[in-house]
Amino acid sequence: MIRFIDCFAALLGLIFLLPILVIVTMIGFFDTGSPIFFQERVGRNKKPFKLVKFRTMFVETQSVASHLASATSITKFGSFLRRTKIDELPQLINVFKGDMSLVGPRPNLFNQQELIIKRDALGVYDVLPGITGLAQIQNIDMSTPELLAKVDKQMIDTLNLRDYFKYIIRSATGSGSGDAVK
Secondary structure: OOHHHHHHHHHHHHOOHHHHHHHHHHHHHHHHOOEEEEEEEOOHOOOOEEEEEEEEEEOOOOOEEEEEOOHHOOOHHHHEEEEEHHHHHHHHHHHHOOOOOOEEOOOOOOHHHHHHHHHHOHHHHHOEEEEOHHHHHOOOOOHHHHHHHHHHHHHHHHHHHHHHHHHHHHHOOOOOOOEEEO
């Protein structure tokens, strides 16, 4: 049921948000010259997949978790995209492809070893990663691996259809500030 909702919502989102996606892409060309960002992330069963987002940092920025990146790496337009969460919209493609769900643990990088160990011990990688979830609306980011893994596990164990929609609505209406930067 959730997979059907994910696909349907992602397809509708991509269709209805197409004008925004095109405009942001065009502005992004002027901002960084490379508006779309692909990054290898840890997926279900720890299989790699390419996450797609709008670029918010300068092209030469090192590929690290956001909380390890310098705030000076973020462009002015990127700051707007992050604040409004528009940078996450291309992930609807990942959802449609089946790499992600709308709701699930945020996918981390393979170089975040402490988080991988904590999540692996709790079985967090048994489910698809998501665009949003309980940790995101509670402002828990990847800078606190143990807490994040525990909250991810709590969400996985208690997730129902009502919470699924609650997390999406709360994220869309501004809950959570996104990943912190230094």
